[in-house]
Amino acid sequence: MRRVVASLLFLVGLLLKIIEGGGALKFTREDFPQDFVFGAGTSAYQVEGAAAEDGRTPSIWDTFTHSGRMLDKSTGDVAADGYHKYKEDVKLIHDTNLEAYRFSISWPRLIPNGRGPVNPKALEYYNNLINGLVKYGIQIHVTLYHLDLPQALEDEYGGWVSPRIVDDFMAYADVCFREFGDRVSHWTPLVEPNVNAMASYDSGAFPPNHCSYPFGLNCTVGNSTVEPYIVGHNSLLAHASVVRLYREKYQGVQNGVVGANVYTFWCYPFSNSAADIAATQRSMDFMVGWIIHPLVFGDYPEVMKKNAGSRIPSFTKSQSELVKGAFDFLGINHYTSIYVSDNSNNVPKTGLRDFNADMFATFRVTRDDPPAGKFVPTRMQIDPAGLQYMLEYIKEVYGNPPVYIQENGYGQKANDTIHDAERVDYLSGYMGSMLSAIKNGANVKGYFVWSFLDVFEVLAGYQSRYGLYYVDFEDENRTRTPKLSAYWYSNFLKKKLLKNSKRRSKYAAILAEQ
Template sequence: MAPSSSSTSNSNLSLLLLFLLFFAAPWAKALNFTRQDFPREFVFGAGTSAYQYEGATDEDGRSPSIWDTFTHAGKMPDKSTGDTAAGGYHKYKEDVKLISDTGLEAYHFSISWSRLLPRGRGPVNPKGLEYYNSLIDELVKQGIEIHVTLYHLDFPQILEDEYHGWLSPRVIEDFTAYADVCFREFGDRVKHWTTMDEPNVLAIAAYDSGAFPPCRCSPPFGINCTAGDSTVEPYVVAHNSILAHASVVKLYREKYQATQKGFVGMNVYSFWTYPISLSSADIAATQRALDFMIGWILDPLVYGDYPEIMKKKAGSRIPSFTKEQSELIRGGTDFIGINHYTSVYINDASNGEKTDLRDYNADMSAVFRTSRNDTPSGQFVPTSIPVDPQGLQYMLEYLRDTYPGIPVYIQENGKGQFGKKDSLNDTDRVEYLSRYMGSALAALRNGANVKGYFVWSFLDEFELLAGYHSPFGLYHVDFEDPNLPRQPKLSAQWYSKFLRSEIGVNIINMISADEHEHADI
């Protein structure tokens, strides 16, 4: 059996060298490249997700998801819901035309389990089936490569009520049956399937801190939860997620792959980690953070088991794989998808290990900071933290070395405003995207097996962290207008010119102010 990442793939020495490189050679803002510098088979696209984009939450037979329950309980910072979102359920034809007009080569979206199977299992909703078939057919007509995520954090409420969702091994059978419907109905046109979006974030945010639905946690690790156990539930949820993914991959490989010739992968949320100092403790904590965030999900799918450091730290609180399960999950992904926005600094926190009450974060024994001089942070989300394109290059090269040979898709990368007004003249977003694309190219040239890059998001939509007050889109959506009109931002124009090989990444200096409206939205 190949060694796991925690034992060989990223030594303390390599982390030290990366740390020195970070301080010695800051990332250059200006990069000179065009679309032609990437391989022809490399795809550029953008993405959305079902609950954030579709709206029409109570139309045509769709049943509630846990995000409907969460938002209708008033738990979003702006008290918003996804009832309308970006209106994609009714405006998808218009949006596919925008996708094509922009020159996107691929589009990444998710399917609503609740819309397709309103009972969570059993009969297929004909209206839901019609919607996704129509969306897919429109994309095919426009020659857009289709990438689909089966589950983007929006679990059917009916199954959550029945057996507590991802906490129960019963989810494996239901998720596999749901995937079977998707493969059967859409697999003749869809070749790239991601089973789950960010199972590491699902486990932490929904079952440790309780910040995401179904809002399970226990004191002192989370607040305002009515049920849960932060000490064990994150590990159980991740365990069932991995087994469910492996079950779906087995189904696809045995029943569909030979004829449909597609691929099934897993997504993780990622950030690059820098030690906050040159101390051996901080350097070790930096590797430990990578094992706990990345290795937690990917090590089992490549090597058949969790990183040794996780098993040591969590002990009996992390479930064990049986021999049969280990054989099932090993080699159980055709590609890796990452959502990547930023980097963090790591402080060792091992001095707290002797406490009796422990959760995932205590086991990791690492404190997250947004800069070397910042206050500690436990957030695993892209908020106001600094831009660090070089961190994406390091992450891609880490995946190259840790999980050799496995293709990687950057499935989310983008810039939100987080409470500030967005601008049609979003030069900051253009700069962000161009620099991160440059880091992907640098990693590619260094041997990373990177296959695609997707901007988050194609258009403004309901954001899971901030509702309608954190726009990420290439296209502005006027949420105050019942018609939800779309309007291109500078970033959409820039991306379009780049993809059509009309321009390089120095677009910020090549589009004059009078070519685009300077306006706050």
């Protein structure tokens, strides 16, 4: 109860601060703590390509894209060709002055059948990549699972809907810790388990394309009313089991840390009404608390258990003890903010409900938008202050654990040029907001731009670009070209003065100097 009151007071207090912001931000690399790291990231399916080479077998993303599910009918078969161009990319990471690099390991490349024999070609590739980063003194952050489940396990028992996934994920993690843990300092078992559960098993927007009417479209299997909760539960148990494995078998020797990742967006009340403020807190509990609450307190938020009832699995005593405290740091992927209004009068209290309906809330990108109701806004609101509020919320509600912003970035259309002044504005604004949170006591340890290169984007294929480096997807060589944002970020990391300005001429002048 004390936590709920604290959360509501925090949100009410923010109503008085919403209009704050603006003004030029001036800070340097030296304004951040000495042990703070700046980096950028990619993920295996989105960057590697070589989808059918050297023993790799299909993941659920291969199956999904090859069935024509993407709007642009694209696949990650070649992507940015990182599998073949890793030496060039490691050199670019160094030349950009990145202090850390975050990437994921492809489960179907390393263990092609999902379990059993390890692929020696995959070991060679990842060892070469890691050794290249070590050579340049780049801190290595590895995600074990970035949504690319081996199709073999999906076919065998349904993947994440089955508790059998826990043992197979542990065995896969054990291989990664054993083979790479002497050089990898930071591990994240799962990326965005909340998004995976919702997008893959409620709306069916991601593979394996599970959903049920009327909550999702174009699915042939699934149950949107229960599967998101089951998958979220199995994800937490798999995560916690891997953390226990690492702590008992490897951490004392390898001296690394292992964290938990969650997708976040900041939620503002649509109005200052008590109903909208309560709906905003419900949304925070459903979206963020779903994952972080069990890791900190050992159980789901009370409002989730109340609204979902028997559809959300219960933790046994031993499971609660396993999950509670199963992280050394929290990683958040943060891009945007939304407005939340109460929808409790329009949602049936009985009958079929999915995860979104259980929130009794409506999401909008701006105050002028009509109700949208889904968990991912159709447009992105650029709101740097939202990152500060999210970091301070984690500090106040969850005991101020170490936090890494593992993804933050700005997508532009496929014809995005290298003169990406909008991206510079976005990144500098969010970095400044993060610094404000740090000055207010938030325990933030690092920041990673999404993404290092233009990659295959899971929501838009090749129609949206987030990279610091432009990749020519029409060129079989996948030529990399630094964008203005790459020069800007590199210069900042060389401790030059960073300025938050929207004057394109100044950014163009910076680019012209290179």
